[in-house]
Amino acid sequence: MTEYYLAVDIGASSGRHILGHMEQGRMVMEEMHRFYNGLTVKDGEACWDLEQLFEEIKTGLKKCREAGKIPVSMGIDTWAVDFVLLDDTDKVLGNAVGYRDKRTEGTDRLVYEVLPEQELYGRTGIQKQIFNTIYQLMAVKKKHPECLEKASAMLLVPDYFQFLLTGRKASEYTNATTTQLVSPKTKDWDFELIEMLGYPRRIFQPVVKPGTVLGNFTEEIQREVGFDCQVILPATHDTGSAVLAVPSNEDKTLYISSGTWSLMGVERKEADCSEKSRGLNFTNEGGYDYRFRYLKNIMGLWMIQSLKKELQDAYSFAGLCEMASGETISSLVDCNDSRFLAPESMIKAVQEYCEDTGQQIPKTPGQLACVIYRSLAQCYGKTVREIEEMTGVHYKKLHVVGGGANAGYLNRLTAASTGKTVLAGPTEATAIGNLMVQMMAKGVLADLKAARQCVYDSFEMKIYEP
Incomplete structure (x- = not known):
């Protein structure tokens, strides 16, 4: 009898239910449900509709x-850093505000009044991003202090959904690290830091590892969906799951998890919380089995996704790639410039950057896509050199996993800019990594080495030479 495992993978623009099972030593996947996700404005804040997302979760079940x-x-698994506050009756307090909202502007100064930026990095190893949970909580403390006063629990988004399914609260480790409030030494909340910042200690739930069996469905959920099921925590941060699915057992493996964000880095056994690492803006996010994902967050395909949407979806991603490959425009932008985080118009933001820096202004869809893809590839090349400097390792290959593995033009540019052989695939890496943890917890896959070999055997990769 076939045993099925379900990965619910929710990104910033869509979610999907992927069923996985094993056939003759290979993992086979099947999409059961796909649904829309996006931010909407509520009370002047950019918010997630978590109620609707949970309805979609149940629909897929x-x-x-x-x-x-x-x-x-x-x-x-979902994106990182965003959370809900619950009162003592488990009702959500305030809005489920998304990380692209502007409420965190200026909150970094308030945090650094308590602990300077250099000391904060030395303590947590997490790169500064103004939307990290540490700054979002400061925004709540400043603008809605009543919510913090009434709160009895804080749950990051995937932890909240899994609480709704099981009635049990916990904070999964890989996602908890992205809050910038976890110690890389203890692998637990830094309660001294939390109290220094004036955040209530009581709201932080126990930190547990990927593979933890959270529990079974509540009776209410069982009645609604028509069956019972065990909930096993994957690496609930989608990048944590995606990196698990990098199909390599080499000790020194370089990767890009390519989606809305491009997360480029390596796995390490110890965090690098040095001032040099902070200066280069690397982060030490938690990984499976307490590994560290030493990586850099790069704006990623968000820019292309925004361009496609602004063009009213007149072109597919493959179409934009093909048009870009035929262009000769040489203009480049800094993908990590804050103006690209949440602009009203991505087209205008790219054009204004080029104008401000005295470069040719892209005007056609093909030119705009070309500038974005070439800029991403240039950023990848620079980041590879920084990773090699920080690790003292020369990498010959670069694994690209996630949706961006389908972007052939970008992969060719990446091979050229990094000087590495690019191995692209699998594309559904996040769902695969989610399933891997469940199967390891159930003993279907013996360990991480066996699981990664299974991914290598089960899914195709495309190769791009420099």
Whole structure:
């Protein structure tokens, strides 16, 4: 009898239910449900509709039942840093504000009044991003102090969904590290730091590892979806799951998790919290089995996604890639410039950057896509050199996993800019990594080495030479 495992993978623009099972030593996946996600403005804040997302989660579960493919376990991963506050009756306090909202502007200064930026990095190893949870909580403390006063729990988004399924609260480690409030030494909340910042200690839930069995569905959920299921925590940070699915067992493996964000880095056993590392803006996010994902956050395909949307989806991603490959425009932008984080118009933001820096202004869709893709590749090349400087390792290959593995033009540019052989795939890396943890927890896959070999055997890769 086939045993199915369910990965619910929710990104910033869409979510999907992916069923996985094993056939003759290979992982086989099937999409059961796909749904939209996006920010909407509520009370002047950019918010997630978590109620609707949870309805979609349950809809996908019902589709599994209707197909006669009931999973033995499931796990949910999402983006990082965003959270909800719950009162003592488990009701959400305030809005589920998204990380692209501007409420955190200026909150870094308030944090650094308590602990200077250099000391904060030395303590947590997490790169400064103005939307990190540490700054979002400061925004709540400043603008809605009543919410913090009434709060009895803080749950990051995937932890909240899994609480709704099981009635049990916990903070999964890989996502908790992105808050900038976890110690890389203790692998637990830095309660001294939390108290220094004036955040209530009581709201922080126990930190648990990926692979933890959270529990079974509540009776209410069982009645609604028509079956019971065990909830096993994956690496709930989608990048944590994606990096798990990098199909390599080499000790020194370079990767890009390429999606809305491009996360470029390596796995390490110890965090590098040095001032040099901070100066280069690297981060030490938690990984599976307490590894560290030593990486840099790069703006990523968000810029292309925004361009596509602004062009009213008149072109597919493949179409934009093809048009870009035929252009000769040489203009470049700094992908990590804050103006590209949440502009009203990505087209205008790219054009203004080029104008401000005295470069040719891209005007056609092909030129705009070309500038974005070439700029991303240039950023990848610079980041590779910095990683090699910080690790003292020369890498010959670069694995690209996630949706960006389909962007052939970008992969060719990346091979050229980095001087590395690019191995692109698998594209559904996040869902695969989610399933890997469940299967390891169930003993279907013996360990991480066996799981990564399974990914290598199960999914195709495309190769691009420099």
